[in-house]
Amino acid sequence: MNATTEPPAKVGAPSKSAETLTRTLMDSPVGELQIITSETGVVAILWPGDERWEYNTEDGTSAVAETAVAQLGEFFAGERVDFSMPLDLRGTDFQRMVWQSLTEIPFGETVSYAEQAATLGRPTAVRAVASANGKNPVSIVVPCHRVIGSNGKLTGYAGGLDAKQWLLQHETKSGRLF
Numbered sequence: 001m002n003a004t005t006e007p008p009a010k011v012g013a014p015s016k017s018a019e020t021l022t023r024t025l026m027d028s029p030v031g032e033l034q035i036i037t038s039e040t041g042v043v044a045i046l047w048p049g050d051e052r053w054e055y056n057t058e059d060g061t062s063a064v065a066e067t068a069v070a071q072l073g074e075f076f077a078g079e080r081v082d083f084s085m086p087l088d089l090r091g092t093d094f095q096r097m098v099w100q101s102l103t104e105i106p107f108g109e110t111v112s113y114a115e116q117a118a119t120l121g122r123p124t125a126v127r128a129v130a131s132a133n134g135k136n137p138v139s140i141v142v143p144c145h146r147v148i149g150s151n152g153k154l155t156g157y158a159g160g161l162d163a164k165q166w167l168l169q170h171e172t173k174s175g176r177l178f
Helices: 063-076 093-102 113-119 126-134 161-172
Strands: 021-026 033-037 042-046 057-059
Touching: 021 063, 033 063, 042 063, 093 113, 093 126, 113 126
Parallel strands: 021 057
Antiparallel strands: 021 033, 033 042
């Protein structure tokens, strides 16, 4: 099995338009995912029952959604370790900075919220960093599942702790981590 390694997806500035977005459903080993896309990139990957955001969507597909589904499929099959799909993330400058730092956590590794805050040059902003992680709209691709508590334990995750544990085990292939 060859793993595709590409530069991490880059987090861009938020789109200012009020366009209708496309909603594509994808079955995955961690549940059905909703992939929300604009003309330029993936806006969100949502879990069942995820009500953190409201988007004006139409069901369908697009070239961006097809790329996302293909890359996520490769990830779940163990053939991809980095994503290169276009992203259209919408958040504050601080949130986008935090989300960008998530894309730099290597596949199969974890960091604590405190380590992430220190890496961002804001060691006292642990709670703000954790809050921004909790608002990450692009689960899996922007890998907030790789951030754990300072005590080494799993902490909150929009997809649930079982999904977070599954993703971490999938990435390490070394059995039970927690």
